[in-house]
Amino acid sequence: ENPKEFVPDYIPETFPYNGTDWAWDDYLKTSQGHPFYMRKLSQEQNHTNPDFEDRCFVWRQRMGKISFNEPFELENFPFDVQTLTMIFQFHTYKTDPSVKFKIHPLYGGAAYSFRFVEPQGEYRVLRQYKKFEVHGTPWMGDSQARCTFVIRRQWTFYFWKVAFVLSIISLTAIVALLVFDSFLDQVGHLSTILLTDVAYLYIVSTYMPTLRYLTLLDWFVMWNIMFVFGIFVEIAIIELIGGPAEAQKKIGYSDGNMEVGDVMLLISSVAWLVINAFFILLGVRGYHQETKKFVETFGEIKEE
Numbered sequence: 001e002n003p004k005e006f007v008p009d010y011i012p013e014t015f016p017y018n019g020t021d022w023a024w025d026d027y028l029k030t031s032q033g034h035p036f037y038m039r040k041l042s043q044e045q046n047h048t049n050p051d052f053e054d055r056c057f058v059w060r061q062r063m064g065k066i067s068f069n070e071p072f073e074l075e076n077f078p079f080d081v082q083t084l085t086m087i088f089q090f091h092t093y094k095t096d097p098s099v100k101f102k103i104h105p106l107y108g109g110a111a112y113s114f115r116f117v118e119p120q121g122e123y124r125v126l127r128q129y130k131k132f133e134v135h136g137t138p139w140m141g142d143s144q145a146r147c148t149f150v151i152r153r154q155w156t157f158y159f160w161k162v163a164f165v166l167s168i169i170s171l172t173a174i175v176a177l178l179v180f181d182s183f184l185d186q187v188g189h190l191s192t193i194l195l196t197d198v199a200y201l202y203i204v205s206t207y208m209p210t211l212r213y214l215t216l217l218d219w220f221v222m223w224n225i226m227f228v229f230g231i232f233v234e235i236a237i238i239e240l241i242g243g244p245a246e247a248q249k250k251i252g253y254s255d256g257n258m259e260v261g262d263v264m265l266l267i268s269s270v271a272w273l274v275i276n277a278f279f280i281l282l283g284v285r286g287y288h289q290e291t292k293k294f295v296e297t298f299g300e301i302k303e304e
Helices: 025-030 155-178 184-207 216-239 242-250 260-299
Strands: 005-006 038-041 053-060 064-069 082-089 123-133 143-153
Touching: 025 216, 082 216, 123 260, 143 260, 155 216, 155 260, 184 216, 216 260
Parallel strands: none
Antiparallel strands: 005 064, 038 053, 064 082, 082 143, 123 143
């Protein structure tokens, strides 16, 4: 959901001067979440006041709400540069509310976000913009603080733990052409790898919101799935013909130095190299595109 409005439950509440005389536990038990509460106090609590007719008024109100907005321009994920804007709307009767930000040293994210959302991957902050605004009369709770973070995702995290591992897993699909002679053994081996590649597609989806398009990392996973499926089709065609020896006769392939299986192995190896080289070039292109987008919008890159 974007933009997202969030009202934390732990934000403290405001009380008039006569309301602070109450014990906190007593207030939580009796107020029951009502914005306005009136209660006759007993003599044992020593709260007699003829001006208030032995009564105490407690006004309950949230001190603020927070709105988050992120454009989710993730076509070049994980090489993307994102902007996250947080708006703090204050509901206090003070003219000088303040918001403090702390960058988490490990994850690179704001410390308070670690409380609600598990950090997904590391990133570095490129720029921070903080602005305090007052709309109307500040004593009526119109104060607003706005903070915008411009962040770049640390692509090395996704390269080693997703792209590199997935490439090695897909490369082992070629083993089916080298080691296994039985068609059933080859199918079992390729089925395991195919299911692993599909599982990675769901793993990648946990690192980002639901999108209507495929990111660069999604396309990489999809092409690895197609690569494994292509090898599956190759051995299925050979098996339908009657095996490698029979296929070599029917195809008319007469090179004495290479058999049909060797040709399939060569084609599969070249296809794996081409797919990985192609996506390396796309990654470099996407990184430079995101850098250009940032420079055109915010100026030269300067890490905070």
